[in-house]
Amino acid sequence: MEQQKSNSSLKAIIVILSILLVGSLAYMYKMSTDNEATEKQYISEKDQLLSDLESAKASYDAAIADNSGLKSELEAERAKIEELIAQVKKAEGDVASLQKYKNSYFKLKNEMDNLLAENEELKKQNELLTVERDSTAVALNETRQYNDTLVAQNMKITEKASKLSIVNLTAEAFKERSSGKLVATDKARRVDKLKISFTIAANEVAQTGNRMFYVQVIDSKNNVLGEKQTETFGEYTLTYSFVTNAIYENKTVTVTEILSGSDFEKGLYHVNLFDKDKLVANDTFTLR
Incomplete structure (x- = not known):
């Protein structure tokens, strides 16, 4: 009788330990899976942030190449983007740690959008001034050619008139x-x-x-x-x-x-x- 009770208790302990072991293994698997998913999300969001930053830098490069009146301001903002790119590349951590870099990017992007819009407006104004200047130059050239023609004609008339008959x-x-x-x-x-x-x-x-x-x-x-x-x-x-x-x-x-x-x-x-x-x-x- 005592022997039967002892066997039953041992079986119960084994069952409980088995359940605990299975639960522990399941928890460890879940933790491992969650960490892997978190790592993938971190890498994906980091890569996306770097891509957005490189795109912003390219926009500044194109705007600076126009050699507009805002060149110094554009170069200063591009330097901020380049500095943030370097920081993000060195960053290590989780998705939450990327948020401060994202916030910095959103702030810089807002400044970039405003500056590029101003640069585009300035570019249009310069193009308009160039067209007006070219039109003025054409008109002046035509006037000069007309005056030269008149002078030449007058010289010929004077020369002809001054000849003895x-x-x-x-x-x-x-x-x-x-x-x-x-x-x-x-x-x-x-x-x-x-x-x-x-x-x-x-x-x-x-x-x-x-x-x-x-x-x-x-x-x-x-x-x-x-x-x-x-x-x-x-x-x-x-x-x-x-x-x-x-x-x-x-x-x-x-x-x-x-x-x-x-x-x-x-x-x-x-x-x-x-x-x-x-x-x-x-x-x-x-x-x-």
Whole structure:
């Protein structure tokens, strides 16, 4: 009887110990599982916080690259983000310990949002000012080009207006009598004088002073009469019969010169008047 009671008590103790052991093992498993889940959550939230901080830093990098007027403020705030990144990377603990870093991030992010919004507004204003400046520059350039065109046109007009106008170039053949009187003739064998005349028209804007002209008389056989001297103007060489000078004072003046000669050929003669290398008048006459 005593033996049976002893066995029953032993069995009861074993059952109780077994229950306690199972409970202890279950508790230990739960604790292990909870710790593992907590560690995973900590790592996940830490990684997310670092990702958010790196994103904020990238936003500052982009804003600073714009080289706006807020560059120094942006660099100061970026430094705060970089410092917080370093602190989070070194941090060890649980999810609750991350909260202070999260709070710091939320505060910095709020400041970042405000600063980036201000920077974006400043950027838009600068772009608008750039467009206005470029438009003004274009308008000024167009005005300058227009003025340059007007100046060039006025210079051309002035240059054209200041040129002398030669009119009434004539060439006549004469026979000089012993008395000195000139008698007009068109018979080649009688001619010994050619009278060349031309008129310089009045021009108030033309330059006054001595004006030199080259007269070229060419006979029917293409010979240049008179002095047959040459003058070079750049690449152009002129052979002329004689040079005549006129004192010009902006008023109409007539110039007359006599070219003496003998043995004049029959046929068509050409008389050309040059202002340097520019042909300014010409005439023809015929001797028979």
